[in-house]
Amino acid sequence: MPENKFILEMNNVSKDFPGVKALDDVTLQVRPGTVHSLMGENGAGKSTLMKCLFGIYSPDAGEILLNGQKIEINSSRDALDQGISMIHQELHPVPRRNVMENLWLGRFPVKSVGPIKLIDDKRMYQDSIALFEDLGMDLDPHVLVGSLSVSKIQSIEIAKAVSYQAKVIVMDEPTSSLTGTEVDQLFKIIQSLKSRGVSIIYISHKIEEILAISDEVTIMRDGKRIGSWLASELTTDSIISKMVGRDLTQRFPEHHNIPGETVLRVEGLTSPFSKAFKDVSFDLRQGEILGIGGLVGAQRTELIEALFGLRTVSSGKIFIKGKQVKIKSPMDAKKHKIALLTEERRATGIFPVLPIVENTVMANMIRYASPYFLLKQLPMKQDVQQKIARLHIKTPSSETQIKNLSGGNQQKVLIARWLLTEPEILMLDEPTRGIDVGAKFEIYSIIADLVQQGKSIIMISSEMPELIGMSDRIMVMCEGRLSGILEGKNRTEEDIMHLATKFMV
Amino acid sequence: MKTNNATNANRVGSFFFQYAIYFVLVFLVLGITAIDPSFWSINSLHDILLQSSTRAIIALGAAFVLITGGVDLSAGRMVGFAAVLSASMLQIQEYSHRFYPGLPDLPLWVPVLIAIFVGLLVGLINGVIVSRFSVPPFIATLGSMVAVLGLNSLYFDMKPNQSQPIGGLRPDFTSTLGSGYIGSGVYSIPYIVIIALLVAGLVWVIFNKTILGKSMYAIGGNIQAAIVSGINVKRVLLYVYAAAGALYGLAGVMEAARTGGATSSYGNMYELDAIAACVVGGVSTAGGIGTVPGVLVGVLIFGVINYGLTYIGVSPYWQLIIKGLIIIVAVAFDIRKYLTKK
């Protein structure tokens, strides 16, 4: 059989959802043994295209060719059988089962004992070990998946894909919750996959990553394919202008913050759990952006969730405008005009089946309460419409269920939710995760605006450029403790990394 | 891959799925009428509405709880307790076996409010157990279901009644909350239908226009996100179970008035009928989804089955089988609305 130029071709694929043309005549051609990246703004249709490939959606028009042969994919099972695997944007492991059971789920090796078929644990273990070694992964097949980091769970998914003899592996924003070293690890795995002739379709909003790992890049906008280029022909700026359709000269908005008096003061905050945060003290001033840096596991999320009343503290004091306060629940936090955009959009953010309107006003319904308990519908709708416009949320209407929005647009709805509460202190946990460059700039502008109006921001971020570009001060944590606060303009990524690993042995 | 024709077929299909339960109702009515054309009459409509009114109020109570992602098994036994309580205080003076021999005639609203209040109280207790002590709703209300039956039986067994069926109810009671109607002939509407409609209207307003309603959907949709949004989850659950209890109380009173009596076995298994009507009407047992019109249609479907199948002479055993199938089929269809596969 002659080698085909392309291992996978998706030709002229279209897909409509009620009110949206999610894909409009999109073509994607992937060469064997290469990394082909897919880029585009939030809602451009990247995930939808991949879901069509993986049998989750059936396209309205278009064809899929594998190795030059036209194939029908009607279910994920079909896709897997044909050698197409997908690492989803949101992972769904079975947390209470161990690594190898997750790996071989649905196709456990069996041995026959007389007429009965039993699961062959020993073979399953050996097969797992062999697979992990082959891919250079360090995983224990007996560990419970629930206790593993996102990156390890992802590794399991990749190993699973390989064990299905996948020829094409789709990775939808695989690095959105990985740390720097974990990303390096992933890239090593990708290289080894490439060398076996596996092709990767790689979706990400991180341009540096795309340029580092890809061979080719296809860019989409509004459900259409803009074009495909060799990665070597592209630069950060050219990618951005192709994606957004205009030039974006700055990554961060101009902002000159003049921090005022202290609005929040935290003294010796300590968690009752020994592995969590210990003895953390800091100040937050009015009109200031305080960045929090550190590695995953530094307990940054735990710290600000405690400030928001979601976690208990065993000792320590919190002062707001000089007065000591007790924050035992998010309700208390809201009373003190504190807001928190949580890290886990799916688990603690969105109400999947509810419309955007409800999702937007949920933290702030009291604002629309009238006497006789009725909600004032009109102002509610107007405020939501205004937020949709202000944050450029891409949606057919404000009545659309939020689960039908693209990942990045869901994030914007959550930001809108907290903006509506008009907080004095806005805490953001990885606010731009999964958000495209254009929208990131918008979000930074919103943050800058708020600070201009005298609000204060605490921002956890694992993206160094974002921390450095936006924060007035950067507080770095390591293993639950404060390892230092960086001030002034001349902070570097090295400074942050140095502090982030300060207490590590 | 699919062509554009297929897309149109999909659209028709999805329209069908969207309104599947309404089609079921229409098909049922048409089917029964085809077998016996005399079914198509104002009389049938009256009877079905009469029977469905109490059921609708119970189902609306159940919907409160289901939407928050819970379930309330105490509904049926609450109905029974409220029926016995109200009936015991509303017998005519001349009746030979009065529950309270010396009791003077109370104003109608006093026993009615007592029964509703007791329902509310039990609901509050359910709410406290669920929200403060984090007992799963299934278990909490299973417990209260059993306990309420015990309470009701104790009350019913008090001297001098000693578990005699309570009869001889006052005509003002059986008329106002039971068989009475305004208008005449073809243009008459039973009072209890009006009450059910008023309750449905009120519940619709609560579900759609109040903070409580939106919070209920939020809790059912994603309780973690509701907590993070600063919704007072415990308080909302308390209100929800209390409101449900009050509705069961009202339904119990109406059940006593409609049937002209009460025993401690009243309301047996009504909770399952209510849940069935809700799920057939598109309420998700996983929480977060459900509408008042949906619930009402669900109740009507069962009303039509009960009345219509008896009307055309289907045996009660077959009726059970048909009901069971309808629950499964209707939900299987309804679920398609929410499947991700498009």
Ligand SMILES: Nc1ncnc2c1ncn2[C@@H]1O[C@H](COP(=O)(O)OP(=O)(O)OP(=O)(O)O)[C@@H](O)[C@H]1O
């Ligand atoms: N199940 C659905 N029902 C209705 N609309 C949908 C559905 N899934 C996606 N869409 C819409 O299709 C468009 C493309 O969404 P998609 O998730 O593919 O975007 P994306 O490029 O992956 O964006 P992101 O970078 O934010 O993840 C969006 O406008 C989205 O609202």
Ligand SMILES: [Mg+2]
């Ligand atoms: Mg996506």
